[in-house]
Amino acid sequence: ETGVTQTPRHLVMGMTNKKSLKCEQHLGHNAMYWYKQSAKKPLELMFVYNFKEQTENNSVPSRFSPECPNSSHLFLHLHTLQPEDSALYLCASRGQPNQPQHFGDGTRLSIL
């Protein structure tokens, strides 16, 4: 139990579907992150939120839309995804700078 919970754990969707990934942290952290992990590639940072404000968007296509309603919850809204978007999507949170990030167990996303 890392204190970061992601749902769902697995998601299969068609290219025209709309779905959302959810992340919740119970650690009192102020920063939350979305990462994408494709096979045999480094974790790719997608979005960063600090104190609910988006501070980084690493050239992520607009078919991925993050939402951070409060410092404990983070969503990733998905719309008209492509097959190459199939990957493991990881959420993480962090307290103070230069402290380790805590990861959830991820959502395994498959696009048909």
Place this chain on the structure above:
Amino acid sequence: DQQVKQNSPSLSVQEGRISILNCDYTNSMFDYFLWYKKYPAEGPTFLISISSIKDKNEDGRFTVFLNKSAKHLSLHIVPSQPGDSAVYFCAASEDNNDMRFGAGTRLTVKP
């Protein structure tokens, strides 16, 4: 531009022996380095870290070494145990900015 590189995708070691995982980086401004461990179907978990003001940090069986002049980081596990079999990621950050990760090395410890 991949700033953190783990050039060995896999490593196999006999139980009881030393495991050495390597990581190279290109950004000389990185000042904080971490190792994460990941089991299948779980997220990465933090293992050990080191600040750039040090060249070694030890925690039980795990030791991280930092060679700033070579821009090289290594993780030593001794003695290795079958439960250490996992994917290990190194990560680095600069001046409290967000971390950059390597692609991971899969360690297999054989009984």
